[in-house]
Amino acid sequence: MTELVEHGKLFIGGELVDPRGTDTIEVVSPHTEQVIGRVPHASQADVDRAVAAARAAFDRGPWPRTTIEERIEVVGRIKDAIAVRHEEIARSISSQNGSPYSWSVLAQALGAVMVWDAAVTVARDFTYEERRGGVLGPLLVRREPVGVVAAVVPWNVPQFVAAAKLAPALLAGCTAVLKPSPESPLDSYILADIAREAGLPEGVLSILPADREVSEYLVGHPGVDKVSFTGSVAAGRRVMEVAARNLTRVTLELGGKSAAVVLPDADLEASVQGIVPAAWMNNGQACVAQTRILVPRTRYDEFADAFAAAAGALVTGDPLDPATQVGPLVARRQRQRSLDYIALGQEEGAKVLAGGGRPAGLDRGWYVEPTLLGGVDNAMRIAREEIFGPVVCLLPYGDESEAAAIANDSEYGLSGSVWTADVEHGIDFARRVRTGTHNVNTFSLDMLGPFGGYKNSGLGREFGPEGYGEYFEHKMVHLPSGYGSES
Numbered sequence: 001m002t003e004l005v006e007h008g009k010l011f012i013g014g015e016l017v018d019p020r021g022t023d024t025i026e027v028v029s030p031h032t033e034q035v036i037g038r039v040p041h042a043s044q045a046d047v048d049r050a051v052a053a054a055r056a057a058f059d060r061g062p063w064p065r066t067t068i069e070e071r072i073e074v075v076g077r078i079k080d081a082i083a084v085r086h087e088e089i090a091r092s093i094s095s096q097n098g099s100p101y102s103w104s105v106l107a108q109a110l111g112a113v114m115v116w117d118a119a120v121t122v123a124r125d126f127t128y129e130e131r132r133g134g135v136l137g138p139l140l141v142r143r144e145p146v147g148v149v150a151a152v153v154p155w156n157v158p159q160f161v162a163a164a165k166l167a168p169a170l171l172a173g174c175t176a177v178l179k180p181s182p183e184s185p186l187d188s189y190i191l192a193d194i195a196r197e198a199g200l201p202e203g204v205l206s207i208l209p210a211d212r213e214v215s216e217y218l219v220g221h222p223g224v225d226k227v228s229f230t231g232s233v234a235a236g237r238r239v240m241e242v243a244a245r246n247l248t249r250v251t252l253e254l255g256g257k258s259a260a261v262v263l264p265d266a267d268l269e270a271s272v273q274g275i276v277p278a279a280w281m282n283n284g285q286a287c288v289a290q291t292r293i294l295v296p297r298t299r300y301d302e303f304a305d306a307f308a309a310a311a312g313a314l315v316t317g318d319p320l321d322p323a324t325q326v327g328p329l330v331a332r333r334q335r336q337r338s339l340d341y342i343a344l345g346q347e348e349g350a351k352v353l354a355g356g357g358r359p360a361g362l363d364r365g366w367y368v369e370p371t372l373l374g375g376v377d378n379a380m381r382i383a384r385e386e387i388f389g390p391v392v393c394l395l396p397y398g399d400e401s402e403a404a405a406i407a408n409d410s411e412y413g414l415s416g417s418v419w420t421a422d423v424e425h426g427i428d429f430a431r432r433v434r435t436g437t438h439n440v441n442t443f444s445l446d447m448l449g450p451f452g453g454y455k456n457s458g459l460g461r462e463f464g465p466e467g468y469g470e471y472f473e474h475k476m477v478h479l480p481s482g483y484g485s486e487s
Contacts, residue, residue, distance in 0.1 A: 057203030413454030
């Protein structure tokens with residue numbers, strides 16, 4: 001039986017303190033459907049305390065005034081501690097959201113380490129101040145930290161996304177309030193412990209588990225200078241609306257309905273081996289998942305058979321079992337959502353080629369079989385709406401122009417991939433697809449390059465110098481004519 005994890009305090013300004021309210025969050029295992037954790041539910045009063053601490057730390061504290069090397073030293077200690085405790089973090093996340101443990105080790109925990117590490121690399125090479133020749137005289141252009149950051153993260157990859165926001169914010173000299181999802185708050189206490197031991201000054205970081213109402217209060221708080229949010233399109237629109245009241249800067253990383261396009265010359269085995277883990281990754285609970293697989297009509301049957309066989313071979317079960325490849329969905333509502341879309345797809349004329357229901361032998365837990373729907377038309381709702389579960393669509397196309405048109409015919413533009421025997425041709429195809437990230441004969445997300453979306457998939461970028469730059473204001477200082485010129 002899983003031991004109940006309970007925390008009675010909130011991490012505010014670098015210390016564990018009593019919450020102002022009495023509400024609690026119960027964390028339920030998606031595998032057993034039993035309560036496995038309990039933490040305080042942050043209140044608006046707790047948000048006020050956290051923002052006030054962050055505001056004081058930014059306006060008057062030492063953190064924004066330290067050198068970049070001093071900040072790198074502290075952030076490096078955070079990264080190293082996460083690496084040491086990565087198995088503990090992975091188990092905590094898998095127990096909360098159902099991610100397969102093997103995937104959690106690589107993507108949830110060690111992936112977060114990579115994000116912290118890449119941010120340090122970017123920070124070291126970043127240009128914080130430069131001289132330019134202006135039209136009217138010499139200029140000094142400075143990049144200064146934006147201020148207090150509200151970082152709102154989802155339940156599907158909580159530590160990875162927290163790192164994507166906190167690492168650049170802290171390295172830039174900002175202070176931050178992290179808002180974990182109520183579905184997965186337990187791992188945030190491990191991060192709080194790590195941050196406290198790393199030596200962050202008072203007020204620099206607070207962590208407040210809470211629901212949407214308190215999240216909205218944080219996003220709309222006048223003491224916040226920037227919001228970095230990852231979540232659904234609907235929630236992103238609301239974040240932007242609330243933040244606009246104070247003209248608060250926002251970065252939004254939202255949903256996706258990404259297309260994996262198999263060109264006619266692609267190798268069948270290599271394509272299937274590459275696409276399957278990208279399509280059903282994290283139980284389908286990933287914004288970058290390749291959930292529309294486009295295959296040539298002339299090769300449809302062979303690809304349909306191969307993808308159906310691969311989906312059927314995926315091992316579904318207890319997320320803490322290292323052999324598991326697909327675990328349960330995070331909540332009962334998410335399971336029902338997937339089942340509803342499977343039924344809708346069949347009503348629209350799609351065929352279930354693999355999966356379609358509850359896995360055999362798993363009578364408890366929020367499980368859905370890895371499901372492949374074939375004969376899908378891009379006008380169907382199952383091809384247009386983000387399901388966020390292990391449900392993937394197989395779409396036939398005629399020629400390459402039609403494939404590109406289908407890939408682009410979406411309100412989303414987050415990720416995508418192309419599979420071909422000719423890499424240069426694949427690069428040309430990638431140029432035609434309007435997504436923030438694209439892959440040729442692979443699937444990855446590199447932390448030294450910009451990540452974000454076109455269209456409804458978001459605003460701004462994370463990772464790389466482009467993402468780091470989102471945490472700075474730009475200041476132009478005019479200098480006297482002739483200043484700095486050689487005599």
